[in-house]
Amino acid sequence: MGIVDEDVARVRAATDFVQVASQHIALKKVGRRWTGLCPFHAEKTPSFSVNAEEGLYYCFGCQAKGDVITFVREVEHLDFVEAVERLATAAGIELRRDDAKEGKDRQRRSVLTEAMEKAVEWYHQRLLTSPDAAGARGYLRSRGYDGEVVRAFRLGWAPDDWDALVKALKLPVDVLKDTGLGFVNKADRQQDAFRARIMFPIFDVNSKPVAFGGRKLEGDGPKYKNSPETPLYSKSRTLYGLNWSKPSIVEAGEVIVCEGYTDVIAFFTAGMPRAVATCGTALADEHFRTLKNFARRVVLAYDADSAGQTAAERFYEWEQRYEVDLAVAALPEGSDPGDVARKAPEDLRTAVAEATPFLSFRLHRALSAGDLRTAEGRARAAEAALNVVGEHPNPLVRDQYLMEIADRTRIDVDRLREGIGRRGARPEVKVERPAGFVTQSPAETMALRLAIHQPEEMAPLLDEVLFSDELHVAAYRALASAATLHDAVASADPGAAALLQRLAVEDAEAEPLDVISILVIRATDQTLPELVAEAARTGHVDGTMAWAKLTIEQLALDSDIDPGTRKDAVTRLVAWLAERGGPQP
Numbered sequence: 328m329g330i331v332d333e334d335v336a337r338v339r340a341a342t343d344f345v346q347v348a349s350q351h352i353a354l355k356k357v358g359r360r361w362t363g364l365c366p367f368h369a370e371k372t373p374s375f376s377v378n379a380e381e382g383l384y385y386c387f388g389c390q391a392k393g394d395v396i397t398f399v400r401e402v403e404h405l406d407f408v409e410a411v412e413r414l415a416t417a418a419g420i421e422l423r424r425d426d427a428k429e430g431k432d433r434q435r436r437s438v439l440t441e442a443m444e445k446a447v448e449w450y451h452q453r454l455l456t457s458p459d460a461a462g463a464r465g466y467l468r469s470r471g472y473d474g475e476v477v478r479a480f481r482l483g484w485a486p487d488d489w490d491a492l493v494k495a496l497k498l499p500v501d502v503l504k505d506t507g508l509g510f511v512n513k514a515d516r517q518q519d520a521f522r523a524r525i526m527f528p529i530f531d532v533n534s535k536p537v538a539f540g541g542r543k544l545e546g547d548g549p550k551y552k553n554s555p556e557t558p559l560y561s562k563s564r565t566l567y568g569l570n571w572s573k574p575s576i577v578e579a580g581e582v583i584v585c586e587g588y589t590d591v592i593a594f595f596t597a598g599m600p601r602a603v604a605t606c607g608t609a610l611a612d613e614h615f616r617t618l619k620n621f622a623r624r625v626v627l628a629y630d631a632d633s634a635g636q637t638a639a640e641r642f643y644e645w646e647q648r649y650e651v652d653l654a655v656a657a658l659p660e661g662s663d664p665g666d667v668a669r670k671a672p673e674d675l676r677t678a679v680a681e682a683t684p685f686l687s688f689r690l691h692r693a694l695s696a697g698d699l700r701t702a703e704g705r706a707r708a709a710e711a712a713l714n715v716v717g718e719h720p721n722p723l724v725r726d727q728y729l730m731e732i733a734d735r736t737r738i739d740v741d742r743l744r745e746g747i748g749r750r751g752a753r754p755e756v757k758v759e760r761p762a763g764f765v766t767q768s769p770a771e772t773m774a775l776r777l778a779i780h781q782p783e784e785m786a787p788l789l790d791e792v793l794f795s796d797e798l799h800v801a802a803y804r805a806l807a808s809a810a811t812l813h814d815a816v817a818s819a820d821p822g823a824a825a826l827l828q829r830l831a832v833e834d835a836e837a838e839p840l841d842v843i844s845i846l847v848i849r850a851t852d853q854t855l856p857e858l859v860a861e862a863a864r865t866g867h868v869d870g871t872m873a874w875a876k877l878t879i880e881q882l883a884l885d886s887d888i889d890p891g892t893r894k895d896a897v898t899r900l901v902a903w904l905a906e907r908g909g910p911q912p
Contacts, residue, residue: 330411331423338411341418344382344395351402358834366402367391369580376832381812385832392828404532439559442502443536449495450483450526460484463525471669483526493517507554527588534570540588553607563611566603573621575601581624593668597675619649626682628656628664642685643720654682689715690728694735705736713746770845771799773837778806780835788897792904793846802826840893844884847900
């Protein structure tokens with residue numbers, strides 16, 4: 328549960344959103360809202376809007392949205408508690424905790440982080456000064472790592488001793504275990520987890536140490552050993568180097584994803600400090616969820632074989648779900664980024680600059696592997712290429728690449744389309760409809776917009792019976808059942824919440840009574856044929872009388888009629904529609 332909800336609300340209310348946002352972007356007042364260039368995606372025309380009164384933002388370009396706490400989290404890459412604490416400090420608000428366990432968990436995390444920090448420094452100093460680290464220093468120099476690099480990445484050395492670290496740090500058994508720094512052996516003695524390895528400390532996005540990767544110089548055993556999963560460390564959520572590279576990633580709008588720690592360092596030394604690496608695991612959904620907050624272009628800098636063998640369908644799904652562009656840097660055959668950075672750093676920069684879309688990279692490899700000089704070779708190459716292209720879920724993308732295959736193999740593109748059809752291309756990934764694309768009823772959208780900006784006037788007149796679009800109905804229900812707009816956004820489903828946040832930053836210039844009259848007329852117009860049909864079917868006069876009365880009431884909604892009379896007519900008609908349940912299906 329964490330921070331008391333009341334204190335979170337106090338922080339939100341006490342914070343000047345425009346002042347906070349202005350520390351990161353230039354805002355200009357336009358009507359009742361403030362606009363500027365979005366900090367979350369590259370743009371030349373301002374599409375980022377802030378509603379200062381409600382403390383909400385929405386970007387019409389990338390659909391980023393939220394309140395001031397979300398803004399600080401995304402811009403400064405903090406977790407929820409850290410963002411609230413930072414804003415509370417600025418506002419002079421003392422926060423309370425409503426869950427003792429949560430407080431203990433945070434204290435425990437602090438203890439573990441402190442132990443990790445001590446270990447990082449101990450290993451680092453050992454590398455810099457200890458005689459037994461001479462071999463490690465020599466190896467690093469041979470890889471082009473000078474003292475500046477060693478200090479920048481806080482590299483270390485774990486000596487070839489059983490318990491050098493545990494003796495030096497004197498950590499309790501539970502801390503030793505929960506940090507992954509050591510364990511209790513069969514002799515019931517504390518023992519170091521890492522021995523005779525060059526140590527690469529791994530930090531979270533806020534530069535707090537969470538784990539280690541250790542490289543063995545010689546002898547038996549795996550070349551790399553990584554920390555186990557701990558309360559501090561999750562491999563699927565952690566990216567090595569992100570703490571150092573995030574400013575450059577945001578500035579460039581691009582992140583380079585590598586396979587290992589030395590690859591990241593290679594990109595930094597080659598003048599591209601925007602690289603990260605997975606920590607001994609494959610790219611996962613959580614990694615992309617993190618990366619999309621920093622950049623929309625993701626360049627894979629794997630060796631050619633690894634990039635070609637990666638599970639393509641996952642990448643295509645991530646491209647659509649997270650709206651990222653995935654490309655592959657074509658490194659020289661048999662080389663890793665470290666090799667290229669030492670021998671020809673300009674080639675590494677060129678490979679990134681000329682990175683091609685993932686599908687294009689795989690298609691080029693498939694076609695290049697074939698013998699295009701003969702009809703048989705071209706047919707086999709086309710088959711292989713169709714297998715690659717057929718994995719992409721978007722039919723428009725597939726068709727573009729089919730034309731390239733046709734050109735390279737001299738096979739008619741219609742024959743290739745038939746081949747794709749026989750294979751049964753993957754279904755297109757369904758992406759949730761952004762609220763910005765709701766166009767079914769401008770009057771419904773305006774009514775919701777007015778309900779947000781002028782709730783006193785709109786709330787007594789509106790009813791969900793006036794809304795026909797499912798998304799609009801969901802948004803109205805959230806508004807009607809919540810005490811505040813923030814509560815409505817929090818309780819609504821994702822689509823309705825996004826719609827409410829977008830409408831909150833749009834101007835509402837229309838006259839409330841005019842908008843509601845449009846909705847009422849539309850709803851009653853849909854009901855009139857039902858009344859006529861009922862009267863004809865039953866022969867009762869009541870149906871005809873109701874139809875006549877409804878028609879008369881509609882006349883009172885004309886814009887030239889006195890506002891008081893119009894409002895009374897709206898109230899009666901909305902009550903009648905609500906009782907009837909709206910137009911009948």
